[in-house]
Amino acid sequence: xxxxxxxxxxxxxxxxxxxxxxxxxxxxxxxxxxxxxxxxxxxxxxxxxxxxxxxxxxxxxxxxxxxxxxxxxxxxxxxxxxxxxxxxxxxxxxxxxxxxxxxxxxxxxxxxxxxxxxxxxxxxxxxxxxxxxxxxxxxxxxxxxxxxxxxxxxxxxxxxxxxxxxxxxxxxxxxxxxxxxxxxxxxxxxxxxxxxxxxxxxxxxxxxxxxxxxxxxxxxxxxxxxxxxxxxxxxxxxxxxxxxxxxxxxxxxxxxxxxxxxxxxxxxxxxxxxxxxxxxxxxxxxxxxxxxxxxxxxxxxxxxxxxxxxxxxxxxxxxxxxxxxxxxxxxxxxxxxxxxxxxxxxxxxxxxxxxxxxxxxxxxxxxxxxxxxxxxxxxxxxxxxxxxx
Numbered sequence: 001x002x003x004x005x006x007x008x009x010x011x012x013x014x015x016x017x018x019x020x021x022x023x024x025x026x027x028x029x030x031x032x033x034x035x036x037x038x039x040x041x042x043x044x045x046x047x048x049x050x051x052x053x054x055x056x057x058x059x060x061x062x063x064x065x066x067x068x069x070x071x072x073x074x075x076x077x078x079x080x081x082x083x084x085x086x087x088x089x090x091x092x093x094x095x096x097x098x099x100x101x102x103x104x105x106x107x108x109x110x111x112x113x114x115x116x117x118x119x120x121x122x123x124x125x126x127x128x129x130x131x132x133x134x135x136x137x138x139x140x141x142x143x144x145x146x147x148x149x150x151x152x153x154x155x156x157x158x159x160x161x162x163x164x165x166x167x168x169x170x171x172x173x174x175x176x177x178x179x180x181x182x183x184x185x186x187x188x189x190x191x192x193x194x195x196x197x198x199x200x201x202x203x204x205x206x207x208x209x210x211x212x213x214x215x216x217x218x219x220x221x222x223x224x225x226x227x228x229x230x231x232x233x234x235x236x237x238x239x240x241x242x243x244x245x246x247x248x249x250x251x252x253x254x255x256x257x258x259x260x261x262x263x264x265x266x267x268x269x270x271x272x273x274x275x276x277x278x279x280x281x282x283x284x285x286x287x288x289x290x291x292x293x294x295x296x297x298x299x300x301x302x303x304x305x306x307x308x309x310x311x312x313x314x315x316x317x318x319x320x321x322x323x324x325x326x327x328x329x330x331x332x333x334x335x336x337x338x339x340x341x342x343x344x345x346x347x348x349x350x351x352x353x354x355x356x357x358x359x360x361x362x363x364x365x366x367x368x369x370x371x372x373x374x375x376x377x378x379x380x381x382x383x384x385x386x387x388x389x
Contacts, residue, residue: 004273004278005273005278005279005280006033006239006240006241006244006272006273006278006279006280007029007030007032007033007239007240007279007280007282008030008237008238008239008241008244008245008248008279008280008281008282009025009026009027009029009030009237009238009239009281009282009283010026010235010236010237010248010281010282010283010284010285010286010289011023011025011026011029011235011236011237011238011283011284012234012235012283012284012289012292013216013234013235013236014234018062019060019062019063019066019216019236020062020065020066020069021066022066022236023062023063023066023067023069023070023212023236023238024066024069024070024073025283026212026236026237026238026283027067027070027210027212027238028070029238029282029283030210030238030239030240030282033239033240034210034240035207035208036146036147036207036208038071038074038076038147039074039075039076040146041076041080041146041147041208042080042146043080043082043141043144043145043146043147044071044076044080044081044082044145044146044147044148044149045082045083045084045115045141045142045145045147045148045149046064046067046068046081046082046083046084046112046149046151047083047084047085047142047148047149047150047151047168047169047171047172048063048064048083048085048103048151049085049151049152049153049163049168049171050085050087050094050097050098050101050103050171051087051097051225051226052087052097052226053096053097053100053101054101054226054227055101055102056217056219056227056230057155057219057225057226057227058097058101058103058153059103059151059152059153059214060153060214060216060217061101061102061103061105061106063151063212063214063216063236064083064103064106064107064151065106065110066212067149067151067212068081068106068107068110068112072110078110078111078112079111081112081113082112082113082114082115082141082145083098083103083107083112083113083114083115084114084115084116084117084139084141085097085098085117085171086116086117086118086139086171086172086173086174086175086178087171093116093118094114094116094117095114095116098114115141117139117140117141117142117171117172117174117175118139118174118175118364118365120139120140120141120365121140121339121341121365122137122138122139122140122174122177122341122365123137123138123139123140123143124136124137124341125137125138125143125201125205127197127198127200127201128204129197129200129269130197130200130201131193131196131197132181132184132185132190132193132194132197133181133184133194133197133198134197136173136177136181136198136201137173137174137177137341137361138172138173138174138201139172139173139174142172142206145206146208147208147209147210148202148206148208148209148210149209149210149211149212150165150168150169150209150210150211150212150242151168151211151212151214152164152165152167152168152211152213152214153168153213153214153218153219154213154214154215154218154219154233154249154253154296155218155219155220155224155225155228156219156220156221156222156223156224156225156228156296156297156298156299157224157225157299158222158223158224158225158299159185159188159191160188160191160192160195160260160261160262161188161259161260161261161298161299162224162246162250162255162260162296162298163224163225164213164242164245164246164249165211165213165242165243165245165246165249166195166196166199166242166243166246166262166263166266167195167262169198169199169202169242170195170198172198172202173198175321175362175364177361177362180361180362181194181198188261189261191261191262192260192261192262192263192264192265193261193262193265195261195262195265196262196265196266196269196271199242199262199266199271200269200271203242203271203272209240209242210238210239210240211237211238211239211240211241211242211245212236212237212238213236213237213238213239213245213249214236215233215234215235215236215237215249215252216232216233216234216235216236217230217231217232217233218230218231218233218253218296219231220296220297220298221297221299222299224299231294233252233292233293233294234292235252235284235289235292235293237249241272241273241279242272243263243266243267243271243272243273243274244272244273244274244279246260246263247263247273247274247276247279248279248281248286249296250263250296251276251286251290252286252289252290252293252296253293253294253295253296254290254295254296255295255296255298257274259298260298321362321364321377321378321379321380322355322357322360322362322377322378322379322380323355323360323364323366323367323375323376323377324375324376324377324378325352325353325355325374325375325376326373326374326375326376327352327374328374329372329373329374330351330352330353330372330374331372331374332347332351332352333371333372334347334353335370335371336353336366336370336375337353339365339366340365340366341361341365342359342360342361343359344356344357344359344360344361345366353366353375357387364377
């Protein structure tokens with residue numbers, strides 16, 4: 001069931017010497033909502049939005065730095081702090097993107113370990129109340145974490161309408177599986193159910209969460225979440241309830257949350273607090289904050305339908321990565337078959353693995369973990385449009 005109430009802090013970054021100090025203050029304002037002890041956690045995982053190697057499309061480095069400084073102030077040991085994400089079907093992995101946007105350098109300088117979500121075998125999970133996703137996979141660093149610190153950035157999204165606190169968890173799904181699950185959401189409404197299903201697993205299984213919302217510069221318009229127009233809000237929000245934070249972010253931007261399919265679905269399932277009267281605002285008042293924030297311009301329904309069609313029917317089929325064997329390197333150890341979480345690799349009277357394409361989930365664990373580096377990957381390209389898997 002949904003919580004009865006929750007606290008959300010809104011902090012004006014312009015009122016502090018640095019963004020990092022504003023972030024620390026924002027988190028401290030909501031500490032009374034913590035039902036966990038930061039210092040007893042063995043694995044605290046920071047989950048930024050590392051979509052693509054463009055600074056405007058990702059969580060800002062200063063937000064990562066601010067959270068690390070907050071944890072250090074609370075005497076959390078650096079060895080217990082990790083950061084990671086899975087950008088999906090793009091050419092670069094999460095570390096490459098983190099290096100390009102400046103996040104990796106901050107982690108490296110502070111001693112925080114960066115974890116690639118694709119480098120370990122994912123966990124096979126069930127979503128009990130899932131409607132589109134019921135049987136799926138979660139990245140190991142997420143499953144193993146004691147506390148998740150979610151670092152979303154407010155942006156428009158050509159398929160989901162907006163991406164924020166709840167949508168940022170789509171990155172907990174490893175690699176190519178995100179694209180595969182897009183196939184289950186062929187309309188904005190259906191994709192909203194997929195996002196809500198994924199968040200439902202988080203909500204019920206990872207109870208210790210902090211959200212630090214990047215509202216310094218938000219992205220809007222039909223080109224989000226990659227190349228939309230950037231608009232200054234100069235705010236940071238913090239809380240422990242993603243639905244409440246997304247609701248307040250949209251309230252600031254004068255957008256009805258019911259226009260966002262995954263928020264409407266999360267509200268229906270009571271995956272958090274959605275009623276304004278049950279959200280205690282601390283720091284800036286909602287009235288003050290609304291005075292300084294321009295309207296959030298989201299895509300229209302027609303653009304969302306086009307985006308959903310392109311993503312679910314075309315992009316996945318063309319960009320899906322598949323494993324390819326380099327026989328010159330393969331020693332026939334059969335470790336790949338043991339590693340594969342989908343049992344999609346077989347050895348049938350041959351020393352070489354045979355990939356069962358229809359069963360393959362594109363997690364690419366076989367490639368990442370092959371001791372001989374004998375399994376390479378490639379995109380299907382235009383031929384993928386004619387494949388049934």
